[in-house]
Amino acid sequence: MNRISAINAALAQYDSGEFFQCLKERISKRTVNTPGGSPQALLEYLQQMQSKLHDLGFSTRLESVVVNDRSNHFLVADRVEDVERPTVLMYGHGDVVTGMDSQWSEDRSPWELSIDEDRWYGRGTADNKGQHSINLAALEAVLECRNRVLGFNLILVLEMGEEVGSPGLREFCEKHRDALKADLFLASDGPRLSAHQPTVFLGSRGIVNFKLRVTSRALPYHSGNWGGLLRNPATTLAAALSSIVDGHGALRVRGLCPQDVPEAVRDAVALLQLAPEPGDPEIDLDWGEPGLRPEERLFAWNALEILALDAGNPANPVNAIPPKAVAHCQLRFIVGTDWENVATHLRRHLDEHGFPMVEVEVSRGAPATRLDPDSAWVRWAKGSIEKSSGKPIAVLPNLGGTLPNDIFALALGLPTIWVPHSYPGCAQHAPNEHLLGSVVREALGLMAGLFWDLGEVDLQQMNPEAVVPQ
Numbered sequence: 503m504n505r506i507s508a509i510n511a512a513l514a515q516y517d518s519g520e521f522f523q524c525l526k527e528r529i530s531k532r533t534v535n536t537p538g539g540s541p542q543a544l545l546e547y548l549q550q551m552q553s554k555l556h557d558l559g560f561s562t563r564l565e566s567v568v569v570n571d572r573s574n575h576f577l578v579a580d581r582v583e584d585v586e587r588p589t590v591l592m593y594g595h596g597d598v599v600t601g602m603d604s605q606w607s608e609d610r611s612p613w614e615l616s617i618d619e620d621r622w623y624g625r626g627t628a629d630n631k632g633q634h635s636i637n638l639a640a641l642e643a644v645l646e647c648r649n650r651v652l653g654f655n656l657i658l659v660l661e662m663g664e665e666v667g668s669p670g671l672r673e674f675c676e677k678h679r680d681a682l683k684a685d686l687f688l689a690s691d692g693p694r695l696s697a698h699q700p701t702v703f704l705g706s707r708g709i710v711n712f713k714l715r716v717t718s719r720a721l722p723y724h725s726g727n728w729g730g731l732l733r734n735p736a737t738t739l740a741a742a743l744s745s746i747v748d749g750h751g752a753l754r755v756r757g758l759c760p761q762d763v764p765e766a767v768r769d770a771v772a773l774l775q776l777a778p779e780p781g782d783p784e785i786d787l788d789w790g791e792p793g794l795r796p797e798e799r800l801f802a803w804n805a806l807e808i809l810a811l812d813a814g815n816p817a818n819p820v821n822a823i824p825p826k827a828v829a830h831c832q833l834r835f836i837v838g839t840d841w842e843n844v845a846t847h848l849r850r851h852l853d854e855h856g857f858p859m860v861e862v863e864v865s866r867g868a869p870a871t872r873l874d875p876d877s878a879w880v881r882w883a884k885g886s887i888e889k890s891s892g893k894p895i896a897v898l899p900n901l902g903g904t905l906p907n908d909i910f911a912l913a914l915g916l917p918t919i920w921v922p923h924s925y926p927g928c929a930q931h932a933p934n935e936h937l938l939g940s941v942v943r944e945a946l947g948l949m950a951g952l953f954w955d956l957g958e959v960d961l962q963q964m965n966p967e968a969v970v971p972q
């Protein structure tokens with residue numbers, strides 16, 4: 503048995519319908535983790551996975567945690583073959599967003615996996631049951647073809663709270679830091695760059711949400727009697743905003759921009775080509791940081807969005823000067839941004855531009871992460887996936903969106919590689935969530951190839967990679 507047999511064994515699970523049946527069973531579990539969901543279903547899903555992993559030779563345990571009155575369940579399964587061999591930490595989540603049952607087309611049920619041409623519909627197909635199921639099936643194929651061994655050690659963490667912010671995941675990982683010690687973090691979630699291009703991403707952009715607020719007085723005043731005498735907070739706020747991000751999306755505060763974009767990141771992004779699908783909005787070429795390609799703006803720069811604005815009563819405007827105005831804003835940023843001092847940079851900028859009356863309130867933040875695209879683990883993964891798929895793969899230094907990857911990259915200090923099996927049009931978090939059957943089949947094969955190659959990796963050549971610090 504060899505690499506090809508492992509890939510063929512994984513493809514056979516697709517072709518025989520076995521993979522479909524297995525995913526169908528998992529999709530039928532209504533693991534909604536929001537008010538109105540079933541706490542019992544969350545636990546049952548993990549128990550089912552636990553028995554599956556037990557059969558594959560893993561030692562398993564379930565742990566429930568409560569952090570700030572929010573609960574979560576974790577399944578940890580590990581399979582130690584030889585401490586001299588590499589250890590991989592994998593991750594997935596079995597919880598899903600609400601079904602939105604009445605809104606699916608063709609009367610589909612989100613809880614019944616159904617096929618229409620290349621699409622496999624069901625809640626959790628893309629996010630994330632389908633993705634971790636592909637990885638498990640590929641692991642099984644390698645075990646089958648390598649005399650019941652993998653050639654590496656594996657720790658798998660499954661949680662049931664990702665859709666509500668992964669309560670307790672950080673505390674759980676920190677508490678079990680020794681048990682989760684690994685050489686590589688490997689997981690699957692999120693979309694490929696485009697449906698038919700195998701993709702890896704090495705981290706995610708970070709996020710800071712903040713409000714800008716101007717409060718001039720307690721009451722509105724008639725604009726005829728007072729216009730020209732009283733400061734209009736909406737006018738001041740609009741001007742302050744446009745001094746921060748101009749009308750064409752360019753960031754104008756140096757402290758909110760990345761301090762530098764390493765050459766390896768620029769080189770990786772230069773190879774990327776966004777491929778919008780039918781139904782996607784058209785990309786505005788005259789938007790964002792001048793001089794950057796759209797791919798650079800999404801993966802190698804920061805973006806400041808105004809998410810909502812509030813002043814007066816837009817539903818029923820009256821002839822009055824509103825007493826206050828507020829803007830809800832968000833900065834998506836890459837590694838190398840001084841994100842922990844966003845409030846200071848904004849304060850200084852606003853004061854320098856004559857807006858001391860604009861208050862800044864930073865409400866939420868999560869760091870950016872990014873493994874060096876030039877690192878040995880990335881070159882290894884890229885080579886393996888290209889060999890299996892016969893296609894050039896996309897290496898995204900980071901996802902445009904945000905994942906709790908900092909827990910693995912920064913808190914556990916692991917090199918992180920994500921291999922997504924979904925695509926941008928998958929309708930994740932919306933009605934009609936689906937995977938593409940053609941991508942499922944390809945992903946089964948390339949994950950089997952990747953796991954096979956992991957069993958042969960020479961750890962000496964994979965010098966421990968440090969994550970690029972913030």
Ligand SMILES: [Zn+2]
Nearest residue numbers: 629665930931
């Ligand atoms: Zn999700």
